[in-house]
Amino acid sequence: MSDRAEPRVGPDAAPHEPLGPARPGRFATASLTTVFLLVIVAAGLTFVGLPYVVLSPGPATNVLGSVDGKPVLTVEGAQTYPTEGALDFTTVSFDGGPGRTVTVYELLEAWVRDDVEAASEDLYFPPEATEDQIEAENAEMMNDSQVVAAATALRALGTDVPTSVAIADVPAGGPAEGRIEPGDVLVSVDGEKASDTGAVRAAVQARSPGEDVSVRLRRDGEEQTVTVPTVDTGGRAVIGVLLRTQYDLPVQVTLNTGRVGGPSAGLMFSLAIYDSLTPGSLTGGERVAGTGTILDDGSVGPISGIRQKMVGAHEAGARYFLSPEGDCADAVGHVPDGMELFKVTSFDDARVAVEAIATGEVAGLPRCG
Amino acid sequence: MTDPLTLAALDTERHVARAGWDQPLRLFALVPTAELVAQEPQLAAGLETHDTAEGALSAVEQDDLPEADGVEDLLARIAWPEQVAGCALALERIVVPPAAERDLPDDPTRALEAVAAHADRQDVRLVVAVTRDGTARCLLRQRAFDSDDRVALGEDIAPGLVHALRATFD
Structure with a gap:
């Protein structure tokens, strides 16, 4: 610390002399004799509990496979057939939101890595929502998506679903x-x-x-x-x-998804249910990942976090990814090397895409652009 | 078009960044460029287009800062004359993963040593700029990714500092 003159600003400073002597430029090079060495520990009020969420790649789960020794998909009350390959639903790891805090350290990665993204918390969560409400809502959407997925697969097979x-x-x-x-x-x-x-x-x-x-x-x-x-x-x-x-489903469909919530696995569930209810393998042994909600009319709705989901799928070994049309713009330019991205607007589009992937004839499939 | 406060914050951040790392805390007054030029006409020659835009702000460094016991204490001692429209603060910090932060010793000196020695430490420089109406901009540069196009911009990166800077105008 060096000696210094009276501060120019501060309680004792004369309010009509704000700027001091004329300076040679917009940024006067103040001599750094004012050594104010404040290397500060990160803890403290400055960085705690930031209103951000951080989205990073989450695990991809094969709906045709098993988790902890239990099959992910079980269909009862109808003839089922063995499957091959993988139909991966994909996830985003969320940090932040109600009940969790994000620190600046966690944001650092998001600002320099392509597959990690920081977003304002209120884009994802209503301001007053509690952690329990969010979890309950995600669980409900997960359940709903499973039922609609089953109905979609059954209808594709000509079964009436009242x-x-x-x-x-x-x-x-x-x-x-x-x-x-x-x-x-x-x-x-x-x-x-x-x-x-x-x-x-x-x-x-x-x-x-x-x-x-x-x-x-x-x-x-x-x-x-x-x-x-x-x-x-x-x-x-x-x-x-x-x-x-x-x-009123004529079959009993159970999906063991662990702690994963939300509606965005609907499309992949519907493909897997369809696969298990039809003879032969839909995938031809290939690993196909994707994301998207499935709606009552069989259309595929957009989701969030497609960039993170593609990376998670790529890490799991998937070379093909099905994207809702509405997420294509977000995905383009961020597709991991060696992965092919296909655009789907409906269950039928997705089924056709997986069948084409199974035979290796993907040239004619719609892509994201 | 980028607003005057964001431009001033970005300008200030780059100006500070050009002096490299391991700098002390730096504080700037933000004053309307038009008023500054009226007072100091010789500055007009150095102005860029965005400096002449309506509402443009210029940063004027405040050296000879009062002695203080940390940032919060320093800012608590600051009061601005009315010609000052806003202010900006630049400071460097070391950040460590949240888990490591929880395990730090209570003693400040030992905590600082532990942080500095942490294998996953990251050095960052934060520039926070506020105007009298409460608008705030935060910019963050990482030492490991030290380039102008990797500077993050947000409003909520450092709520505590934003609050403390706003309080200097109360």
Whole structure:
């Protein structure tokens, strides 16, 4: 430490003399006689608990294989066939979010490595969410994705999968509160059969906002009719319920995914279920990885973290990767060496792609660009 | 277009970076470039295009910092005259993995030795810039990846320092 003159700024500084003597440039080279040697330990208030999440490659799991000696996929109630090769679902390792903290050290990698990404926490988590809520939601999405995947595979095989429209949630304060309960199964709305969620929405929206609708529903095995007023949301009539499609699956499908949550394995589940229900090997012994949600109409929806998932799949030995169309832009330019990326918009696209990979004739498959 | 605070933060970061590593803490006042040039017309010759943009800020280094017991204490002693629109702080830190951080000895000197000797230590330089309205920019450069295009930009990299810098305007 050297001696120094009175500080130019500070409680005792004259407020009208902010800048001191004229300086020769925008960055005056202050002589570093003011040796203020502060090499500071990382701990302390500066770096703790940053509002970031860090996404890095997570493990890839073969849906046709086993984890800890237990098969990942079990199908009961239908004839199944041996499979070969691998259909990998892929994951992202998440650091941060509710209940976890990220330190600057963990962010360092993200800023220099292509396959590790730092993102603002609120892009991924609602501000008030707790760790338990997030886990419960991920587990529910995982379960839902398995059911839709099974329905998709069965439909691809020509099997009829009956569905009904059920109430997932009744937000408090809406017109349906106290009249309709979560778990209710809809039979009809204003006499229109509740064949799917679209039909229910159409029947409600046929009313002018403010009019009543008559809802026939089944609760605890008993049918009843309730009258619910509609309210206006953006010019359309709504009754304030969240719908979900309930599947009456003719087979029992169990997926042992350990602690992995979220909906993004749906596509790979559907391919694996389809493979096990059809004679012969879908993959021809190849290792195919991918990601994407599967929707009731068989379409494939986008996910997050495709760059990390491709790297995880590559490390697991997969040379082929199926990407939802909506994630192609994010993936292009980040495909690991030796991996081929194919664009899929539906279960059928994905099935065709895997069949082509099995025979080695991939030239005609849609790619990400 | 990049906002004036981000430009000033990036300029300051590069300016500090050109002096290499193992530097002491450095503090800058951010003042409206237009006012600075009005006061010191000879500076006009050195201005670049972005310096003449509306709201452009210039960094003026504050040497002769008051003696203080660490950054927080230093910043607690700072008060800015009203011509100063913002400020920027540059400081180097050693960071270690979270697990190692938890196991550090309580004694500051021994903790510092342990951090400095850690096999996975990373040296970083942080530049935090704030304006009076509370807007903040954080920039972080890693010694192991010491180039201008590897500097990370964020608002939330160092909440504690942002808070302490904002407090200098209260």
